[in-house]
Amino acid sequence: MSSTLSRRRLLGLAGGAALALTPLGCGGGDGASTFSQPKGEVPKQYAKRQRVVVWYPYTGVPADAFTRLVGRFNESQQDIYLEAQFQGTYDEVAQKLAAGLQARQIPDLCVFSEVTWHKFHLNDTLEPLTGYFDNGFSPAEYVDSLIAEGTVKNEVWWVPFGRSTPLFYYNRDMFAKAGLPDRGPKTWDELREWGPALQRVSVGGRAPKLHAYPQVDGDWMFQGAVWQWGGNYSKGMDVTIDAGGAVAAGEWQRRLIHVDKLAYMAKSPRVDFTNGLIATLQDSTGVLGALDKEAKFAYGAAFLPEQQAFGCPTGGGGLAVLAGPPKERKRAAFEFIRFAAKPENAAQWSIDTGYLPSTKAAQQTPQMLKLFTDRPGYKIAVDQLPKTQAQDPVRLLVPNANKSIYGGLQKIYADNQPAQQVFSSVAEELRKSAESVRDAVARHS
Missing domain, CATH: 3.40.190.10 (Periplasmic binding protein-like II)
Incomplete structure (x- = not known):
């Protein structure tokens, strides 16, 4: 050959x-x-x-x-x-x-x-x-x-x-001060409901935010959210990020940041979590060792919250x-x-x-x-x-799919752009890129 x-x-x-x-x-x-x-x-x-x-x-x-x-x-x-x-x-x-x-x-x-x-x-x-x-x-x-x-x-x-896989982490000390149960939320809506109580907690003279979303590489975390809202990045190699659950998940996160003012986009949510700036964190199981060393407070770990369903990617x-x-x-x-x-x-x-x-x-x-x-x-x-389950094929197989998706998420998180508008543009990029590998994927599947 x-x-x-x-x-x-x-x-x-x-x-x-x-x-x-x-x-x-x-x-x-x-x-x-x-x-x-x-x-x-x-x-x-x-x-x-x-x-x-x-x-x-x-x-x-x-x-x-x-x-x-x-x-x-x-x-x-x-x-x-x-x-x-x-x-x-x-x-x-x-x-x-x-x-x-x-x-x-x-x-x-x-x-x-x-x-x-x-x-x-x-x-x-x-x-x-x-x-x-x-x-x-x-x-x-x-x-x-x-x-x-x-x-x-x-x-x-x-x-x-x-x-x-992603896990949900929470600051147990903050949760106790806010009078919240010592557990992760059952759904993302329950977490939003806890926001006002956590905002009344003072850390260094300021109220912590509820959550933070990553500036880059958030497409892996967002894959779980898409499933939780009943959607997919793709069905096989057919792109579906511009419809259904993906758009709903993106809109929920946009509202949490720009309407509820309970979250924001961070360069490193983990660093902000260990510094007491946010009460909760979604991050890899691979940070457990680092959290043990960096966190100066008791933290808890839980399954990812559900919404319409459970969703967690490997x-x-x-x-x-x-x-x-x-x-x-x-x-x-x-x-x-x-x-x-x-x-x-x-x-x-x-x-x-x-x-x-x-x-x-x-x-x-x-x-x-x-x-x-x-x-x-x-x-x-x-x-x-x-x-858990393997990620949708478009993210795994399409060149630069991850960059297209987290680039779209940046527009939602930082610029308050509507999820439908953003993901329609992302879907167009992904469909074009998918054609470059569609035949190869078919031969190797």
């Missing part, structure tokens, strides 16, 4: 408007003569081992945890040295990988988001993984719904690692092996996937970060069961997982 990467395909892989479809390499093939590794140094004590490179997007608490996990893997090995190279955000990892494919210099293993892995799968740059599993390590060890998201046509391409990351490297490096890279899925390792990664335990056995380890008792928020995240 052809391994020529055109500029058009590079733009598609990096998140541009078009995805060309000439394959970059044959899954399962041997790219030994075509792709080199990124530069790096192997410590002297590991000099005779097979070097493997993984690119990752983590910062802060997750970065420290990932570094420790990689270190434990290297200490457990005699034949493999894994070098972890930070490459920026999920999107930046994807952009740099696209550039690396053009330069024929790529890592062996990569941490992709739930969005970015699809771009590389549609361009045949990922290694099919089913044949690497064996009697000692099966895909069935992962949480069923999570491994299913990385499986296409019964072939595993992307395994869960650092997966998350998100976060996963590991995939690149198709281009030679077979021995791909086999070595898979050994880290195997290591990370061991119950004690998967559990420790979750404990350190707040990400969901991605394997069934990890949820039952003594350290995880203790954490569920000591820090109930972690148990809430696991309990909510069976009620």
